[in-house]
Each structure stands twice: as structure tokens, then as C-alpha cells.
Amino acid sequence: RKSDFYPEHLRKEINDVGQWMQADLNTRVYKAGFAPDQQTYDTNVISVFRALNRLEEILSKNHRPYILGSEITELDIRLFPTLIRFNTHFKCNLGTICYDYPLLNEWMKNLYWNVPGFKETTDFKHIKENISYTKSHGDINPKAITPMGPILDIEAGVDKDWSKIKAGGVKLPV
Template structure:
């Protein structure tokens, strides 16, 4: 992850944007100056919006929310793109420009842009250009970039998800969580043949096995114990989608969170029900309908399953020491788990 305020922002039409909001830089922290484009369905946009809320930047950085589907050749759209009856609960118009499609915003920053029209996208209204569309970069510098506009002594200003004494461990764990879990679900889910699926489904459950052990070892309620860190954000935005989408839609059915991972389940429920920001940034309707109605090759009839029910269980047990860790004991999963760093 980078947090260099002087890094080249945009190298050209083939590149994304890599700007950093930081004091005394081109993109200085100012309330109302920046606007964030997101989709509630996207785990990568979710992680940035979540940090935005955790840091108390709700009023300083407004959001525009694209519809969950359809994506189509023109990319993600805003309500009204196909006429006045084109509405979708929870989405918003493009509050800055009234665009029909997200790609129109990208072209305002670079008329020759040839990359993906992805969320999240942070826009600078002062310079009239994109700042950043790389979620892993924003996840890091959103934690500190706006601190000077937050009240002195407030918990939001002092919040960091990358504390110095845990950085080595965060970096170590984030490497395999990102590779095998965050990205792994897509490698398996978008597999075009049996061999590719068989290969890529294994690391996902090895990572879940390891995450189960990691939370249990540190005693919860967070991945590394008593402090909320980037690891909780990285893991949450994938795990909250696991049972409701990935198990059936991406054929990740070697196990479920609620059925096979009791430690992860309590960790997940605690974040959702007890930690402000997590529930508020999670929209199950957008999540379920995006995947099931946007991937015609995977789900050609675009039918969205009713289950599982409920989307997430209520009731939280924070006595992690008393929970016996679960495991998906498929031989190939256990073998891959041996390659991961010790918890």
C-alpha cells in the first residue's frame, strides 16, 4: 500500500489515479472538497466507504451511489440513465454532474481513458479531476489524510487502523488475506473451466481456516485482539458477502461461515451489530442483486435466491476463548494452509 502524497497521480489513459490527500500537498484536506463514488455491492468500494465512516468523514465527504445492476457495456449507471422510471432503492444520482454513467465522470478526468470504470473513485471538486480509484491505497491514507479537519481529541481523529506496533503483523496477514481471500473468491468464481475452479477454490478455504485460528489465538473481538485494524476491514468486506453470495454464486460451497467457522461468525456478528460503521455501510440487497443480476454467464436467468435467511444472525458471543475453532478439512485445503505464515 502506498501513502506517498507526491506519487505520480495518473500516468496516462492506461493507468488509474493514485493521488493522496495529505496536508501541504496538491490534494489538501478540506471539508466538502472531495466526493466519493461507490457501489454498495463492491467489496473494494465498501472498504473505503467503511473507513470514511469510521473516521467520521460522513459530512466532509459526500457520496454518489451507482445502481447495483445492470453493468452492461456502458459500465455502472446512476438512476435515471434509462428514463424516469429507472430507479433503484439506495442508489443516488451523480450529485456532482448528473451523469447517466460512471464512465462519464472518468472521461471528465481523462477524455482518452481506457481503463475500467470502477468504484470507488474519489473526485476533487476544486481541481475538477479524479484523485484516486485504487481502494487498497485509499484504505491506508484515508486513516490520516483528513485528520486536521477532524476535532482535536476526538476518537475519530485518533483512530488508526495501522498502529505502529502491529504493522509487521498486519502486513504479513494482509498479504495472504488479500491474495487468497479478497481476490481468491473471484479467481474461483470467475473460473472458465473445471481445472481452474478446482485450483482456485482451495486457497479461499485455506485462508478462512487460517483466519479462524488467528482470531481465536488473539482472543478477539478483532483479528489481532483488542485493536481494530486494517485486517478487520479487509476481511469483513469479503466475509460479509460469503454466505449470501459467494457460496452459491461462485460455487464456494466447501463450507459456510455460519456452518463451519464459529470464531469468524462471532467476529463478523460483533462487527456488524456492535461496531458503528459496519452495519451502516452494508447493503445486502445491493450485494445480492449485483452479483446475481450482473453476471449473465454465471447466472443467465438473473434469479436472486431468497436465502440464506437471515442475511446475518443476531446475538453475539464475545467469549472467544470458549469457542472451539472450526475447519474445512478438505485435504487440499489443509495442505495449502501449511504454506501460510503461522498465526
């Protein structure tokens, strides 16, 4: 079966969400992590969490396993690497995916457990030690200290009833 991650009937939504998701989340996590000063960090972290709040709200409206409903799209594929690494890799700690965003957390676990290719290509040890700021970026973490947590609950499996999950989010500083 041929997969279509950019289906014609969802292209407008994919383009709309994809534009701000890429600009405000997928790119800004790096801008925050590599920020040369506090103001740059603060600006980017707020944008990151504003985007996470928006994504959590989108999932709360559709109660389905994918960003735009019942079909996996390129949005899901583009978002997964950012979120699976979020808690350990990025220095954006206003909140965590696993504790503050229950719908995004469930979305992530669904991809990991139920969609071929996601689990097989996710290496948590590599994420924590090599591509995070702990070992490969001496200018950011000169002592190469690897944090112990947070402990991800991805191994807990997936909840099949999305309607039971209450939307979360993080209150943004003014």
C-alpha cells in the first residue's frame, strides 16, 4: 500500500499548521538551546511552549491519534523527532511533554507503539548521550554531564480512548 503523507484534502491544514509548527517549535527549540544570551533564550522558549499549547489544543478537538485526525500526515512525521527528544535534549523546561501535555504524550506513544518505523528508529540512549547537549556540544555543556531524567513513560503503552484524556498545557510568563 502506497502511503500519502500529504493528501490533497488535508493540504491546506498541513500547510497552515506546518508553517507555524516549523517556525515556532521545530526551529526555535534549537534557537533556545543555542541562545547566546538570556533574552534570545526567553523569546524562543515562549514561542516553543505557545506552539505546544496550540498542538495540544488541536489534539483536544479531534480526539484522534494524529495531529489532523485519523490519518497520519507529514506533520506527525516532522513533529515526532522534536517531541521524542524534547524532555532530554532541549533546554526548554517550562514544562515537559510527558507531564504537562497529556494529549501530545499519548500522540507520541501512539506513533512509537503503533506505527511501523517510529519505535525501530528511536534510540533513547543515543538521544540522551550523543545528540543532546551533554556529550556532543562542549561549548554548551563543557563537563559533558548527562542528566538522569526525566523518565519517559513511553513504555507504558497507549490509551485507546482519546476522549478520556484532558488537554494540558503550560502557563506562559507574561
